[in-house]
Amino acid sequence: MKPIKKFEKETTAKIKAIDEKLKTSFVLIRQDVDEMQISVEAMRKYLKTKDKQYTYATKKDNKLRDEFRKDVDDFTQNISQLKLALLAVRDLKTEVITIKDLARIEDRIKTAFKNEIDSYKEQIKSLKQELKEQTKQITAIENGYVKEKKKAWFFKKKTE
Numbered sequence: 001m002k003p004i005k006k007f008e009k010e011t012t013a014k015i016k017a018i019d020e021k022l023k024t025s026f027v028l029i030r031q032d033v034d035e036m037q038i039s040v041e042a043m044r045k046y047l048k049t050k051d052k053q054y055t056y057a058t059k060k061d062n063k064l065r066d067e068f069r070k071d072v073d074d075f076t077q078n079i080s081q082l083k084l085a086l087l088a089v090r091d092l093k094t095e096v097i098t099i100k101d102l103a104r105i106e107d108r109i110k111t112a113f114k115n116e117i118d119s120y121k122e123q124i125k126s127l128k129q130e131l132k133e134q135t136k137q138i139t140a141i142e143n144g145y146v147k148e149k150k151k152a153w154f155f156k157k158k159t160e
Helices: 002-095 099-143
Strands: none
């Protein structure tokens, strides 16, 4: 009988050891799962903030594009109005006014519209520049780069 009791003791000791190993394995697995959940939540938060940043930048870019299109449409409309005005002046020239008077009127119209055309051209240039900058910022955000604003005044070096 002694060998059976010895065998039973060894078996129960082995079973207890296996049971302890299983318990510690499950504890370790739970810890790993908890760590994974924490990292997944952190990644979700990061992706959510990046998505918000991208959405904001896209909305801002679309707004700038709409403003640019509106300004271009206004410019085109003013150009067509200018063309119509010049056509009307030319019609008047052939019907009533002498060539000398017509030249004076055309010069007045050209100088009056020239300032508006120049201002629209400047606005278009500045809007194109803003559009390029916004496009660069969007591509930087899409590529994951964060653009730091300079804290220096004029050409002073950055202080860290």
